[in-house]
Amino acid sequence: MSINEAQDSFTAAANEAIETTQANFRKATAAFEAAMPKFDGAPFEVPAVMREMAEKSVQSAREAYEKMKSSAEETTDLIEDTYATATRGVAEYNTVALESLRTNVNAAFDYFGALLATRNVSEAVELSTSHLRKQFDVLSAQAKELSTIAQKVATETAEPLKASVEKTIKKA
Numbered sequence: 001m002s003i004n005e006a007q008d009s010f011t012a013a014a015n016e017a018i019e020t021t022q023a024n025f026r027k028a029t030a031a032f033e034a035a036m037p038k039f040d041g042a043p044f045e046v047p048a049v050m051r052e053m054a055e056k057s058v059q060s061a062r063e064a065y066e067k068m069k070s071s072a073e074e075t076t077d078l079i080e081d082t083y084a085t086a087t088r089g090v091a092e093y094n095t096v097a098l099e100s101l102r103t104n105v106n107a108a109f110d111y112f113g114a115l116l117a118t119r120n121v122s123e124a125v126e127l128s129t130s131h132l133r134k135q136f137d138v139l140s141a142q143a144k145e146l147s148t149i150a151q152k153v154a155t156e157t158a159e160p161l162k163a164s165v166e167k168t169i170k171k172a
Contacts, residue, residue: 078164082157089153096149100142107135 046054111131118124 078160082160086157093149096145
């Protein structure tokens, strides 16, 4: 069988399947229409009270939807602002922490270099004591700075959430 003959055979089979499907669809449509009740075309009149109640219900639903949509948009904005604030704060905290680490590592290398250059034990003890005092002061200052930044980030992040909760409570 050649390619042209195969194509012709396939096309004929496809056309036959389409015709069969269309015939079945027409039969199903006719059966559905026959099963549906017939209306005489007289308009159905909805009582005014029912129409008014339906209109009020639709209006109430619209108002509730608008309130919910507005609340969702406010919440989304609040979350985005809070996330942005927290991200900036964490970046600032990480920058200061990395700078502190760099300073401490450099101080340790300087200390070990100076320690290797000492000529006797008393110089090494004096250098160690001096280095420990200096590092204690530096570490205290770094811890204080990091603590201050952490408190600032926590406050700035929580403040919009707190204000939103207070606003919601006042509405209620």
